[in-house]
Amino acid sequence: MKLALIEDDLILSDTINDILSAENFDIFSFFSFTNAQDSLFENRFDIIILDVNLPDGNGFDLAKSVRSMGIGTPILFLTSDGSAESVTLGFESGGDDYLKKPFEPSELIARLKNLIRRSFFHTSSSLITLNNDYSFDPFKQQILDTSYQTIPxxxxxxxxxxxxxxxxxxxxxxxxxxxxxxxxxxxxxxxxxxxxxxxxxxxxxxxxxxxxxxxxxxxx
The missing domain is CATH 1.10.10.10 (Winged helix-like DNA-binding domain superfamily/Winged helix DNA-binding domain)
Incomplete structure (x- = not known):
């Protein structure tokens, strides 16, 4: 399970890596808006953990950019701001869930597994088969390969x-x-x-x- 972790706090990033590596996630870490954006467009991930405040940009803007490319990978926002306004902005920008810092490792794992489960259930039950290699999700407006990865x-x-x-x-x-x-x-x-x-x-x-x-x- 490929996971993109976009978090500029090196200590927190390492901590999340340790937590999720034990859960058999294959983690790719990024520390800036620019580096993450390039990689998200060029590679396919199963899930994205995205910090809202990055040194060279805003996580909400990065999520909007990802969605504008037709990439429907589930996004979990991380932020120290748990206000209703911030949560609303997260969902409006294309996020699927929102986790306030600090958090318990068990809650992070549970939220990620829930996002993966929801994504798989929706994906597998509503697809239009294009051929043996691709299918189309009419609800998420995405083309998927046989591993349910979005074709950007x-x-x-x-x-x-x-x-x-x-x-x-x-x-x-x-x-x-x-x-x-x-x-x-x-x-x-x-x-x-x-x-x-x-x-x-x-x-x-x-x-x-x-x-x-x-x-x-x-x-x-």
Whole structure:
């Protein structure tokens, strides 16, 4: 179970590492907004522990950035501020749970296991099968691999894929893409659309997205 720990307090980070290593978590530690952001976009994690106050940014903003990329990994916020306002901001930014410092190790473990259990139950019971390698979660708006890990996509890539999925087996015209992704009357040019389709094919190599010359694309 891969866990991303974003906590700038070195002593607390080491303590959490010791606690969770004993629970067989594979922990990847980060100490800043920037380093964590790059890794969260490039790698897949099963769960994220995120400190709200980081030396170069805000944990709430990092959570929003993660969610904007279509990454639905459960997020547990850590903070010394347990006010109703702070808790509300945490959930509004995309967090799934909130733990106030200081905390008991048993409570941290229990909350993490609950998040994992909820995520697995939801994921396994509501998916649209795409092929043997991928499925789509219509509630979380995510594409998942066979290990229920989210395939990170840019927002336009996800919108393009959803349009292909809703018309699976049928041609989606260039005009349909332009209207859905950029709004009626807006035409960013074919190069922009081709770039998004190219990225979809790269990120989802076993899915077949056919080019229908001079017309559009089709998800077979």
């Amino acid at each position: 996509l840019l927002s336009k890539e996800l919108e393009a894929f959803k349009l292909l999925l809703t018309k699976r087996g049928h041609i989606v015209t260039y005009e349909d893409f332009f209207t859905e992704l950029w709004g009626y009357g807006n035409d960013p040019g074919f190069d922009a659309l081709r770039a998004h389709i190219k990225n979809l094919r790269k990120r989802l190599p076993s899915l077949t997205i056919e080019t229908i010359r001079s017309i559009g694309y089709r998800f077979a």
